[in-house]
Amino acid sequence: MSVALDSKVSTIMTTKLGVEASDIQPETTFAELELDSIAVVELIETLEDEFKIEIDDDEASQVSTIADLIALIKSKGASD
Numbered sequence: 001m002s003v004a005l006d007s008k009v010s011t012i013m014t015t016k017l018g019v020e021a022s023d024i025q026p027e028t029t030f031a032e033l034e035l036d037s038i039a040v041v042e043l044i045e046t047l048e049d050e051f052k053i054e055i056d057d058d059e060a061s062q063v064s065t066i067a068d069l070i071a072l073i074k075s076k077g078a079s080d
Contacts (some may be wrong), residue, residue, distance in 0.1 A: 005078065008050065009070055024058050026067035051078035 006026075013019045019033050030040055044060050047053070049067075053076035063069045 005070055005073065009047070009066070009073070012046055012050060013043065017043060024066055026070070028066050029064050031064075047057065049074060051076070053078050 010021055010024045013024055013033075017033075017035065017039055019035075023033060035043070040060070044055050048055055051052050051073055054072065055072060055076065059072060063072055
């Protein structure tokens with residue numbers, strides 16, 4: 001994973017959702033971060049705006065970890 005992309009995602013999660021930066025690890029799940037479905041939707045929308053990408057509901061439903069999320073963002077052509 002790209003450090004810059006990781007950093008952007010981490011910053012968004014801490015500022016937008018109040019997640020502690022130390023809790024954000026590649027293998028961390030949204031459930032472990034106690035993010036409900038509304039928070040995840042808010043996160044996805046913010047990431048779409050930040051990286052100028054579109055993530056459909058089916059793709060979003062397949063994401064369960066931070067690593068999955070970053071891989072999806074990269075697969076959409078987002079760059080550092």
